[in-house]
Amino acid sequence: MASKPGILTDWPWKPLGSFKYVILAPWMAHGTYQFPFLLERMLHNQIWISLSRHRTAKGNNRILDRGIEFEQVDRESNWDDQILLTAILLYMTHWTIPQASHLPFWKTDGVIITVLIHALVVEYIYYWLHRALHHHFLYSRYHSHHHSSIVTEPISSIVHPFVEHIAYAMLFAIPMYTTVLTRTASIASIVAYTTYIDFMNNMGHCNFELIPSRLFTIFPPLKYVMYTPSFHSLHHTQFRTNYCLFMPIYDYIYGTMDESTNATYETSLQKVEDSPDxxxxxxxxxxxxxxxxxxxxxxxxxxxxxxxxxxxxxxxxxxxxxxxxxxxxxxxxxxxxxxxxxxxxxxxxxxxxxxxxxxxxxxxxxxxxxxxxxxxxxxxxxxxxxxxxxxxxxxxxx
Ligand SMILES: [Zn+2]
Ligand SMILES: [Zn+2]
Structure with missing residues (x-):
């Protein structure tokens, strides 16, 4: 929990407890065709959760060698809130923007626009938003909630105060709405972009290193456009470094790269399986x-x-x-x-x-x-x- 909760730190449906799914009633009535998309997101997250628990128990390539407290398990048990929010936003989008419905399967220009806007706009705004969230006023009211987890699990990635989720949704909506409004959006660009966000988010918090060093040897510029689990793990232990969303280039440009990034990456890759007594x-x-x-x-x-x-x-x-x-x-x-x-x-x-x-x-x-x-x-x-x-x-x- 945030150390000093502010306005909209809590989710609006928190008082409903286990009955929170009733908020999906209007969506269920009108937008059942979105169900496979939401199910895919839940399944994707669950696969990462199970994989991370298995791999961190085995110990090979583990980044942080510490256990998880009961409080963290309880705090992160509401990770499905983010999926509920997605359902509501999808419903509202289809209700207010008619061209968002009946998208074609593929449009090349929409995919290129999504990639460019993400790299040049979304990553840049996120970097500065993230730095602002580390200002003590916002940190104590909101972002400290995410940083309560030092040893992260994949679901730690989507455990944020409600208002932070609204900010992130607005940010990720920039490429999606741009392509919808310019009629270049396709099912492929929307689904692939959402899957990319989920994949990178889960990977960054999985607490085991899985990106082979060979990839960076074959294509050295990759280190500017793709972070690794150990890169974001350092943000959770050092707090004031490695702020980027998924692309470390902005940490390189603004001098906030953690000095131990490469060493932590190498050490994690070399870590062997535990030998239990x-x-x-x-x-x-x-x-x-x-x-x-x-x-x-x-x-x-x-x-x-x-x-x-x-x-x-x-x-x-x-x-x-x-x-x-x-x-x-x-x-x-x-x-x-x-x-x-x-x-x-x-x-x-x-x-x-x-x-x-x-x-x-x-x-x-x-x-x-x-x-x-x-x-x-x-x-x-x-x-x-x-x-x-x-x-x-x-x-x-x-
Ligand atoms: Zn942070
Ligand atoms: Zn994080």
Whole structure:
């Protein structure tokens, strides 16, 4: 939360709590064709959340080696507010600007205009807006809310006070409205631009470095037009450097590049997987228990498992997890915990209760201890068959 909340720091629908989705009622009645677009944005964010939790638990290429506090998980649980705001803005746009409806699939001039306006206008205004947000008056009332997260998760990128979201929406609307009003907009330019914003935002806050150095060697000017996760991570630890949106060129021009940017990038790329002292092996119970893994929704993972009707509508996801279980078949790192100097990892064996009741399947698993270890782990778990079996039996017996 902002240290000294100001006007419009809170979202207007905050008092509605879990009933906030009722604000979508008029949109649902008139604009259901926008639903796939909003669903794609939610899914895109969720993929980044799960990937980041898995990778930061494994440890390779991790940028900041610190855990996340409970307060941060609670503070960032309302990340879907941004999607609700998008739905409202889309509805209002189609209501007020008739030419925004029935766009063609592709128009080359609109794509070029979007790229140029983003690089020359949006990035420039954002840079100075961001610097203004770090002035103590605006920082204490608004921007400190985003900076409460030092160790970021992908969703930290869209956790801002309401009025900041309005400012960002106006900023991103500049290329989109320009192309709509000049009749050069297309479905491709709008969807690709929104996906680019979501991708870069999530990537910048994922807390593991994933941009290979080869890319910068092949094309050196890339460092001016694309930031990396370690670049923006430094903004969250140093506060007064690396202000850019996605293109570091303005930090180069105005001298606000962090001096340790390159060193942090190299160190993160070289970071190897964690070697845990203790491993807790666990497995799934029913097909729907996949939703309670911490890699997915933090709010579901924090609750005891019980069958819920609303989870059944997500059956394609459950089905995909079963198919993945059969094809991948290896355990994977779920989470890590540190107890002073003792490092613990939890690994999930992709098997269900039904497998544990089948003696032959259990024997097969115990006869292939390699299947129990995550595929990427190397030499961290003693290849002691008896030890593996003991841990596995003990856990499955629960
Ligand atoms: Zn900032
Ligand atoms: Zn940030």
């Amino acid at each position: 203790v491993v807790h092996l666990t497995h799934m119970t029913t097909v729907e228990s996949i939703y309670h893994l911490r890699l997915g929704s933090a709010s579901l993972a924090s609750r005891h498992y019980s069958p819920k009707r609303y989870l059944r509508i997500m059956w394609p996801l459950a089905l995909a997890s079963v198919v993945w279980t059969w094809t991948y078949g290896h355990s994977f790192v779920l989470e890590r915990n540190a107890f002073k100097k003792l490092k613990l990892q939890s690994w999930v064996i992709p098997r269900y209760n039904v497998h544990c009741q089948n003696r032959s399947k259990m024997d097969h698993l115990n006869a292939n201890p390699a299947k129990i270890r995550p595929k990427c782990q190397r030499g961290i778990f003693p290849a002691n068959r008896a030890q593996n079996d003991a841990v596995l039996h003990a856990d499955m017996a629960k």
